[in-house]
Amino acid sequence: MEIKSTTKDTHHQMVRDPQKQAMLLAALYIAQEQFGWLSDEALQRVADRLDLPIGKVKATASFYTMFKLEPQGKYRIQVCEGLSCYLAGGAEPIIDYVKKKLNLQPGETSADGKFTLEVVECLAACGSAPVLKINDELYEHLTFEDIDRLIEKLEEEA
Amino acid sequence: MFEPVLTRNIHRPDSEKIITYLANGGYEAVRLALTKSPQEIIDMVKRSGLRGRGGAGFPAGVKWSFMPKDPNVPKIVAVNTDEGEPGTFKDRELVERDPHQIIEGVIIASYAVGANRAYVYIRGEFFLGVKRWIKAIADAYEHGFLGKNILNSGFDLDMSVHRGAGAYICGEETAMLESLEGKPGNPRLKPPYPAQKGLFGLPTLVHNIETLACIPHIVLRGAEWFAGIGTEESKGPKIYSVSGHVKKPGNYELPLGTTIREIIYEHAGGVRDGHQLKAVIPGGASTPVITPEYLDTPMGFETLPRVGSQLGTGAMIVMDDTTCMVEVARRLTKFFAHESCGRCVPCRLGSHRLYEILDRIEHGKGRVQDLQLIDELTDGIDGKTFCPMGGALVNPARSTLFHFREEYEFHIKNKRCMV
Numbered sequence: 356m357e358i359k360s361t362t363k364d365t366h367h368q369m370v371r372d373p374q375k376q377a378m379l380l381a382a383l384y385i386a387q388e389q390f391g392w393l394s395d396e397a398l399q400r401v402a403d404r405l406d407l408p409i410g411k412v413k414a415t416a417s418f419y420t421m422f423k424l425e426p427q428g429k430y431r432i433q434v435c436e437g438l439s440c441y442l443a444g445g446a447e448p449i450i451d452y453v454k455k456k457l458n459l460q461p462g463e464t465s466a467d468g469k470f471t472l473e474v475v476e477c478l479a480a481c482g483s484a485p486v487l488k489i490n491d492e493l494y495e496h497l498t499f500e501d502i503d504r505l506i507e508k509l510e511e512e513a
Numbered sequence: 514m515f516e517p518v519l520t521r522n523i524h525r526p527d528s529e530k531i532i533t534y535l536a537n538g539g540y541e542a543v544r545l546a547l548t549k550s551p552q553e554i555i556d557m558v559k560r561s562g563l564r565g566r567g568g569a570g571f572p573a574g575v576k577w578s579f580m581p582k583d584p585n586v587p588k589i590v591a592v593n594t595d596e597g598e599p600g601t602f603k604d605r606e607l608v609e610r611d612p613h614q615i616i617e618g619v620i621i622a623s624y625a626v627g628a629n630r631a632y633v634y635i636r637g638e639f640f641l642g643v644k645r646w647i648k649a650i651a652d653a654y655e656h657g658f659l660g661k662n663i664l665n666s667g668f669d670l671d672m673s674v675h676r677g678a679g680a681y682i683c684g685e686e687t688a689m690l691e692s693l694e695g696k697p698g699n700p701r702l703k704p705p706y707p708a709q710k711g712l713f714g715l716p717t718l719v720h721n722i723e724t725l726a727c728i729p730h731i732v733l734r735g736a737e738w739f740a741g742i743g744t745e746e747s748k749g750p751k752i753y754s755v756s757g758h759v760k761k762p763g764n765y766e767l768p769l770g771t772t773i774r775e776i777i778y779e780h781a782g783g784v785r786d787g788h789q790l791k792a793v794i795p796g797g798a799s800t801p802v803i804t805p806e807y808l809d810t811p812m813g814f815e816t817l818p819r820v821g822s823q824l825g826t827g828a829m830i831v832m833d834d835t836t837c838m839v840e841v842a843r844r845l846t847k848f849f850a851h852e853s854c855g856r857c858v859p860c861r862l863g864s865h866r867l868y869e870i871l872d873r874i875e876h877g878k879g880r881v882q883d884l885q886l887i888d889e890l891t892d893g894i895d896g897k898t899f900c901p902m903g904g905a906l907v908n909p910a911r912s913t914l915f916h917f918r919e920e921y922e923f924h925i926k927n928k929r930c931m932v
Contacts (some may be wrong), residue, residue, distance in 0.1 A: 363796060374693035374694075374713065376694060376696065377693060377694050377695045377713075379695030380675065380676065380677075380678055380692065380695055381675070381676070381698075384676065384678070391776040396848070410813060411696075413646070414696075414697055415695060415696060415697055418680065418697035418698060418854075419637070419678030419680050419697075420678070420679035420680065421637045421638075421677075421678040421679035421808065422678055422679075436844070437599045437600075437844075437847055437848070438600065438757075438794075438798065438830055438841060438844050439599065439600055439756035439757055439762075439830055439838075442756070442758055442759050442832060443756075443757075443762075446844075466815035469625070475850045476521075476599065476681075476707075476847075476851065476852075477598075477599040477600075477798075477848070478638055479595060479596050479597070479601060479604070479605045479636070479638070479639070479755075479829070480602055480605070480765060481599070481600050481601070481602050481754060481756035481761040481762070482602050482755065482763045483762070484756060488638070491641075491787055492638070492640075495572050498789065508643040512671075
């Protein structure tokens with residue numbers, strides 16, 4: 356396989372391109388952290404700040420699962436349904452347990468805005484399966500008692 | 514007993530800190546590398562036999578030599594840490610516990626190919642890793658390992674961290690480049706390859722972090738040392754992630770070419786008591802399942818294809834006799850259907866149709882003609898997409914059907930699992 360070296364004009368693109376769009380993922384994270392989720396208004400603000408068409412901002416925001424286009428609970432509980440978690444006794448049994456406990460279906464947020472339940476695939480912690488994440492925190496080697504304890508603690512917090 | 518190379522630091526207290534890294538010989542490889550010519554380093558990496566650890570196994574030194582030599586052309590190194598292959602959890606450990614080892618590898622690679630800008634793309638879910646990398650890069654700048662005129666060599670390198678946002682496909686190199694540009698992670702059609710036209714249209718060297726972690730050791734201990742580890746075509750140390758029905762799941766660093774049997778039984782404690790081994794996925798979710806008669810196969814790029822599988826990421830998922838193989842295929846295919854970026858029709862539609870077929874078989878609604886449908890559908894997806902995802906997503910269904918056809922037939926006939 357022979358690869359020819361790049362032509363002169365391509366590398367000038369970097370000089371021409373102010374790379375505003377390259378900041379988009381970071382900007383969306385900042386907006387999401389500030390507003391809790393990415394409303395149309397938040398997306399428009401990002402678009403204005405980076406001087407990008409709103410269509411480009413929406414195309415990127417809607418592609419990635421970690422950008423939330425709907426209001427989210429204060430605590431996002433993400434339960435892994437990957438193969439390794441399933442083999443370790445996790446996935447559905449844990450999902451069902453959390454569903455019952457919070458009276459939520461996957462994708463739903465509780466009426467008080469406290470909890471969102473999400474089912475996710477592989478959190479790269481298969482060696483310590485089953486696992487779940489609450490916001491950015493990972494919990495490993497889960498048992499039902501752990502879940503009770505975690506949720507009780509969050510319920511007590513304001 | 515194999516002395517760990519890539520994971521030698523991760524169990525030290527404060528292993529992520531520059532102070533710990535420096536106290537254990539850290540950044541000595543950069544000092545040494547900067548006294549050599551870039552071509553000498555490229556030749557060294559070529560001689561070492563290092564192949565990419567992200568799944569494809571492309572020879573690293575050859576990839577480096579594809580980068581244009583013209584010093585007037587700006588070049589980029591992009592580091593792929595979008596680890597998302599189910600069963601794989603080695604990169605997360607390296608990212609969180611030893612960022613400086615990778616930074617050192619990136620500096621040397623950048624020097625060798627003449628890149629002055631490095632981007633580190635870390636999976637969005639690895640929040641701790643992102644935080645530690647921001648700190649690690651700042652510390653590396655402070656110690657003069659990054660920035661202008663690194664260690665008075667005249668070589669400049671800037672590095673920054675970019676957080677992904679939850680898309681498996683961004684582990685594919687061109688999708689990752691799109692994501693770094695702030696776009697949806699749709700893979701690009703190749704050629705042009707990233708070495709010709711990568712990030713922002715500039716020549717870009719893309720590597721998985723485990724590949725880059727090998728570089729400082731090759732520089733310090735020599736290409737011949739590295740090439741002395743492993744098999745004919747698979748050289749060096751490798752981190753194997755072992756999960757599933759083993760007594761001691763975890764990451765094990767061993768030479769490439771270690772047999773599947775040794776990894777499962779001598780390191781991961783063997784399968785659970787009272788159960789028999791049934792199947793192994795040797796290299797992450799996208800590699801074909803194999804059966805116990807192939808346990809003595811060495812884990813290598815050239816050895817696993819001989820038994821119908823691939824090394825992939827070296828992430829082993831072990832399954833015992835309680836496992837329903839139709840359910841395994843169903844669950845993995847569901848993942849791929851969810852993660853298809855949607856650009857190519859065979860993958861976008863095919864993955865969902867394949868999942869529906871597996872789902873109905875698993876739930877007792879399978880039809881006799883479904884097995885032929887799986888064959889036709891997988892043939893219609895494999896190799897007919899821009900990126901390797903098409904070929905990957907058919908593997909769970911195809912390989913379980915190949916090895917465990919009777920389980921599928923039992924499911925369709927009796928409307929329940931065989932196990």
